[in-house]
Amino acid sequence: MKIKNTSGRGQRDLKVKVKTARGRKLSSTRWLERQLNDPYVAAARRDGYRGRAAYKLIELDDKYRFLVPGARVVDLGCAPGGWLQVAAARVNALGEKPGKRKGYVLGVDLQEVETLPGTEVHVLDFLEEGAEEKVKGWLGGAADVVMSDMAAASSGHKQTDHLRIMALCEAAAHFAFDVLEEGGTFVAKVLAGGAEGELQQLLKQNFKKVANVKPPASRSDSSEKYVVAQGFRGHSASDASDESL
Numbered sequence: 001m002k003i004k005n006t007s008g009r010g011q012r013d014l015k016v017k018v019k020t021a022r023g024r025k026l027s028s029t030r031w032l033e034r035q036l037n038d039p040y041v042a043a044a045r046r047d048g049y050r051g052r053a054a055y056k057l058i059e060l061d062d063k064y065r066f067l068v069p070g071a072r073v074v075d076l077g078c079a080p081g082g083w084l085q086v087a088a089a090r091v092n093a094l095g096e097k098p099g100k101r102k103g104y105v106l107g108v109d110l111q112e113v114e115t116l117p118g119t120e121v122h123v124l125d126f127l128e129e130g131a132e133e134k135v136k137g138w139l140g141g142a143a144d145v146v147m148s149d150m151a152a153a154s155s156g157h158k159q160t161d162h163l164r165i166m167a168l169c170e171a172a173a174h175f176a177f178d179v180l181e182e183g184g185t186f187v188a189k190v191l192a193g194g195a196e197g198e199l200q201q202l203l204k205q206n207f208k209k210v211a212n213v214k215p216p217a218s219r220s221d222s223s224e225k226y227v228v229a230q231g232f233r234g235h236s237a238s239d240a241s242d243e244s245l
Contacts, residue, residue, distance in 0.1 A: 145184060
């Protein structure tokens, strides 16, 4: 998906400058300025999405086509709900596409998320003991897609943040191995930083295709990227990979 400037003016003319206010840190001023000048933030307001991250999922699905009508989807780290909105529309969770199968979208997050039509959302720390069993209970069966946009709170230390998000991603992957239908898809955010090798190996053992991509909506100055693993080989493959670790 491409975001266009439809105002008829050049991008330079649209640049908004923010003055540093008393009591506001320079970093906060820069963040605010970036938000005001971000075309994806403007597009999210225009299109009714709860955040610019919705376009990351749109761009990933436009390329890899995993959110199909009738699919059962689990969204881990779903707040504020942008991915839920995209998934619900594309899998036909509301039954608005005549003649198409109706899908199902389950979201989980540490934060409370305002109710969204066509979705079921629960507040839960996915890393707490027994969390996976709770999610499986809510799911009530297998999933076609497991997505994770989970991110740990920033510590300000790149290596620490990288290790934290990789731990979340690995937890999401092992959950996916337990609940995915054969042929299913796993999508997760990772941070470039050198500790992805083991996860990549694990995914290649369990899926037919594994791609690493930085969607256009992901900010160029961010180290985030997304792994899209498709064609889940089934539980026998995941059991074998667990034994090899």
